[in-house]
Amino acid sequence: MALTAIGIVVAVGLILYWTRPSAQRSVNAEDQGLAKGSWMSLQQGRGDYADYTAQHASGVFPKRELIVEASDYAKIEGDGFEKLDQFEGTSGSSLITGEKGRVDWNVEVPETGYYNIAVQYYPVQGKSSSIERMLLIDGDVPFEEANYLQFDRIWANELQQVKRDNRGNDLRPQQSEKPEWRETLLEDSDGYYAEPFRFYFTAGSHTLSLVSQREPMVIRQLKLFNVQSPAPYAESLKRYEQEGVQASKNQLITIQGEDATAKSSPTLYPQADRSSSAVTPYSPKLIRVNTIGGNNWRMPGQWIEWEVDVPEAGMYQIAFKARQDFVRGIYSTRRLLINGEVPFLEAEQVPFRFKSGYRLEVMGGKEPFQFKLQKGKNVIRLENTLGDFAPLIREVRDSLYNLNAMYRKIVMITGTSPDAYRDYRVDRQIPNLLQTFQAESDRLKAVSKQLRNLSGGSGDSEALLKTMSVQLEELVKDPDTIPRRLTSFKVNTGGLGTWLQKALEMPLQIDAVYVASPNRKFPGSGSGLFAGLKHEITTFAYSFIIDYNQIGNVATEVDQRSITVWIGSGRDQANTLKAMIDETFTPQTGINVNLKLVQMHTLLPATLAGQGPDVAMQIGNDLPVNYGMRHAAADLTAFPDFREVAARFRESALVPYTFEKGVYALPETQTFNMLFYRKDVLKELGLQVPETWDDVYRMLAVLNKNHLQFGLPPMFTPQYPGQNIPPNPIYATLLMQNGGQFYRNGGKQSDLDSKVGIDTFKSWTEFYTDYKLEREFDFANRFRTGEMPIGISDYSLYNQLSVFAPEIRGMWGFVPIPGKVQPDGTIRRETPSAGSGTLMLQSARDKEAAWEFMKWWTGDETQTTFGREMEALMGAAARYPTANIKALDSLPWPVDDYESLKSQFDWVRGIPEVPGGYFTGRHLQNAFYKVAVNAKSEAREAITEYAQYIQDEIRAKRKEFGLPD
DSSP states (O other), X not given: OHHHHHHHHHHHHHHHHHHSOHHHHSOOTTTTTOOTTOGGGTSOOOOSHHHHHHHTTTOOOOOOOEEEETTSOSEEESSOOEEEESGGGOSSEEEEEOSSEEEEEEEEXXXXXXXXXXXXXXXXXXXXXXXXXXXXXXXXXXXGGGGOEEEOOOEEESSSSOOBOTTSOBOOOOEEXXXXXXXXXXXXXXXXXXXXXXXXXXXXXXXXXXXXEESOEEEEEEEEEOOOOOOOHXXXXXXXXXXXXXXXXXXXXXXXXXXXSEESOTTOOEEOXXXXXXXXSOOSSSOOOOEEEETTSOSTTOEEEEEEEESSOEEEEEEEEEEEOSOSSSOEEEEEEETTBOOSGGGGOEEEOOEEEEEEEETTTTSOOOEEEOSEEXXXXXXXXXXXXXXXXXXXXXXXXXXXXXXXXXXXXXXXSOOTTOOOOHHHHSTTHHHHHHHHHHHHHHHHHHHHHHHTSOOHHHHHHHHHHHHHHHHHHOGGGTTTTHHHHHHHHHHHHHHHHHHTOOOEEEEEEEEEOTTSOXXXXXOOHHHHHHHHHHHHHHTTTOOTTEESOOOOTTOSEEEEEXXXXXXXXXXXXXXXXXXXXHHHHOEEEEXXXXXXXXXXXXXXXXXXXXXXXXXXXXXHHHHHHTTOBOOGGGSTTHHHHHTTBOHHHHGGGEETTEEOOEEEEEEEXXXXXXXXXXXXXXXXXXXXXXXXXXXXXHHHHTTOOEEOOOOOOOSSTTOOOOOOHHHHHHHHHTTOOSEETTTTEEOTTSHHHHHHHHHHHXXXXXXXXXXXXXXXXXXXXXXXXXXXXXXXXXXXXXHHOGGGTTSEEEXXXXXXXXTTSOEEOOEEEEEEEEEEBTTOSOHHHHHHHHHHHTSHHXXXXXXXXXXXXXXXXXXXXXXXXXXXXXXOOOHHHHHHHHHHHTTEEXXXXXXXXXXXXXXXXXXXXXXXXXXXXXXXXXXXHHHHHHHHHHHHHHHHTTOOO
């Protein structure tokens, strides 16, 4: 009876506890000793710069300067290192460092404390990308950000004058490198820290090391010292007065923004803005290059320089005619430098606030700042910086990291689709869950408040932070609702990641730079109601007579030879290609090209109507052979130099375009799958990156236990009616690694009903029937949150993640896909390729001219130039997956990542196209759905049944085209 009574008391106590309001039983942050806002106490050390400086919070800043000559190295590892004497005008020796390897220097530090490090370098010719190095101190990376130190190349307009096409439109000025010696401080390449890095050294001997990760450069010396902050404007002005510097008189100098003399990136090319009449030069009809910057000038660290020649030394005022209607709520910030130095403290952060249209931004506002300029040439530089927003954006990044970590832990308990009727008690199973939620809510609330104070009002930038903060507070008050609100929590954290990406972007467009004496007035902005109205009316009228589908020069009847080329990508790609055609192809060959931007699914009806082009670019792998069988595409093997041209590509790239000894297209791009993985999540789970499919099966057990997923390429969804469905890449991978093939007897029959084909289909479907892998998902987003910490995807995802997910930089990698172990211990890693090609229509009037264009377009130099132009134009996310072997070698991949890519490339195989082959991917997918989705059939029965449909279609098509059975 006593035991029964005790049991009743305990039961009643538990009922009372769990039935009282959840807010009363939730953990209060202050009750746990967590002061409001002290969220860092909950965060695990990430090994970043903030942790590093916190470890040495009492460090001093010695007023010493130490010079380390690059040529006095202690040790080098790797190739590409060489001492150079009197290189590019310098005295003494310098050291050239290759794109791979390591160099060590010994340095004797006389006094313990923090030091800045500056590097004097010269950007020698490479692959046109930013130079990247890793810094080691005594053999270790001091903090995470030191893994990715960037050194800018210097770019400028190739020609001083803007060229025009034969319709009178300005052509975009090409950018070329103008290398020179520069000294740069080591700082955060992502812009999260506005100040240059400070490195802590104890007194004594130390080793400094730079590890090459991308691109070569020459180093003259390294300097350890402490940067002195510039004095406030009032003090600087007083010093100028004491020095006797006088105000200049009656000077007004105008520099057009597009006439910048140097910039940090080729993406900062001059632009044509036709949206306003305020720009100079202006034309409502023709394209005029008249501004610089815009959305291309949005990332931290990017800078533009202008030279101004002043007739007399003295004090001047500076203004910019600028447009900043890109970001609302977070103003764009720039650091202003004169002749390489920040003139005073206020110039460290110059705000350009949101406002429609162009306006005059006078430095200093109503009481303009006065800048000291020397007689002759002076360099004005604007550098993109996050300014006051840097610490706030950094807080959001850390918050996102913590929330994603908690999301993964919740998913490990509940799965991605929790049972609505089950009490998971995640607040009890996950240590510090509610404390973290409360701390992050406080953090985001504080950041939102500071954002409002900085921007001077509410805006889009703080709305999501408030939403996330409110949701976290609600979850803390009622933790029982966490599982059923998991989806909305994930959506908000995904939005927070997008917010972070956008918050780093601070665009600014410059039309003109003005330098004036204090007694001169700056000109007006040139915008107004009537000017804007006139502009809108005239541009509307011209839209009826201007063909915007035509790109660049247009061939006329007078021209001797011309071809028409269709391209189906964006206007930026078309403009770049047309500029390259007009600059190189037409002058070299005398062949004019009419380039048209079209939707490529119109190629078939246009060809049938006799209105098609001579050459069609960016054609899918399935079209050339289908056109060739119908005598609509030209057989390129008829040209005597075809074999020489074909040697530019891997054999696998030509397979989809080859049929019956004919080849009907040249490869443009070639892509294939790689294995992407999250280093941090796999380490947390104690998992290794799988080498074989057996390793994958063992990994799946651990992932499933923790409700995490392995990502296989999702099912293909056609984008328009009639679009071809290619064979699933994982089925193709497994089939090839098992020694199978898609077709037998020279493409006359499907081989999917062979033993290998059937066994492979069974293995493929078991991933979904036995291991419950998901069929449709957004891999990039799930990889970002960590709920899908490993998966197979097209290698171009690398470019997307580099830009799309900055908060997980350094936490992921990619390697060749898992393979099948052979009896001799080697691993087969075959994987199919995808891509696009360039097709010549049989109806082309001048086939020799069309062939010359195709040879030029797929050539080494053209593909390299186009790839670099695309990356320069649109950033790393647009890295071009060229099929040309030498051109791919020339693109600016980090060395280690490119070596992984090349090792997989050796195993890439092409899938042949045959008559009726369009049924293969379609019915393979039908068989999959019948087994893995509807569960209406056994794997062997399904693939055998649909293989017969494929056989019948192949047989019917071969009969239709008069081909032997």
